């Protein structure tokens with residue numbers, strides 16, 4: 274009997290499945306991902322009523338933006354290529370935003386005095402079990418980096434990895450359908466893509482957009498004295514971890530992840546805001562640290578003003594905290610003065626978001642101000 278099946282029996286008390294049993298596909302997951310589910314429920318929402326519908330999150334070691342390479346490792350990796358990535362000198366296609374300063378949300382190349390092209394790519398493993406919702410979330414997240422630059426998306430191509438021997442192709446079709454519907458709701462064409470056989474399901478998009486070169490939202494353009502605004506509540510990471518572990522669907526989290534950052538981006542540009550980023554896998558603290566590091570400032574965060582999804586705190590208290598969130602906190606902690614803020618709040622502030630909101634250097638009516646930017650002090654971030 275293979276080791277995975279012995280472990281499965283010891284963990285669940287259930288005999289290994291014969292071909293055709295609902296549990297057979299769970300064992301395939303164990304073998305494919307080398308991840309041992311804690312229970313049958315972790316892999317199937319309801320084995321009795323939906324044996325043919327595997328839970329997508331059971332096929333992923335980490336889900337959504339929590340599966341990104343940790344920020345410190347990415348810094349080290351990018352140091353090997355920064356300086357080499359732009360040997361091209363093209364006056365007619367000047368690179369306005371590239372890898373300098375730790376990188377921004379997307380690359381920007383000037384076409385003329387009024388137009389610049391925005392390019393970005395994003396893909397990740399399942400963050401929810403419903404394939405259509407996962408597609409919508411992945412597309413909203415990919416489009417978000419264009420919005421985080423103050424741009425408007427024009428066209429996108431799909432990026433799909435699929436374990437074709439483990440999962441039916443019609444589930445992949447549902448994923449693509451969700452992505453296309455969301456891109457279309459953003460007025461963005463979906464005009465092709467690329468698909469590969471993959472041990473874990475992966476989906477996302479590469480998106481091209483357009484922005485006015487003088488009205489971009491850059492990560493390095495923040496100024497002291499400006500308030501900090503956050504346009505979506507935090508807590509997506511802990512709620513997704515709970516969903517992966519228990520199958521509990523939290524519709525508010527799905528609604529938050531599928532919501533486009535389009536309106537907030539357009540309003541920010543209109544209001545004259547010039548610095549922003551979107552809050553994704555590195556959490557609020559990680560992305561805020563990157564913004565103040567690039568802009569040479571300190572951010573003072575009012576932790577009581579930071580909005581959370583209902584259920585986020587109980588989920589964190591119950592221990593649904595991803596490894597990505599803990600790595601975020603480890604990475605950012607040397608640069609943060611936390612004062613009396615406790616461990617749970619620190620974790621929530623570092624919670625790895627998927628398709629999170631915009632963090633803006635400026636005020637946007639209708640969204641909470643969560644702190645302010647001040648001249649660079651001893652710490653890059655101060656939490657009160």
Ligand SMILES: Nc1ncnc2c1ncn2[C@@H]1O[C@H](COP(=O)(O)OP(=O)(O)OP(=O)(O)O)[C@@H](O)[C@H]1O
Pocket residue numbers: 338347351371372375376377378379393395414418551552553554
């Ligand atoms: N393999 C890579 N080669 C070159 N640059 C990279 C690579 N991976 C990441 N980067 C760059 O590093 C920076 C940080 O990447 P990261 O994925 O965190 O940004 P992001 O695209 O804004 O993330 P998100 O989509 O989660 O908002 C970006 O400027 C990105 O372009």
Ligand SMILES: [Mg+2]
Pocket residue numbers: 377378417418421550551552553
């Ligand atoms: Mg981003």
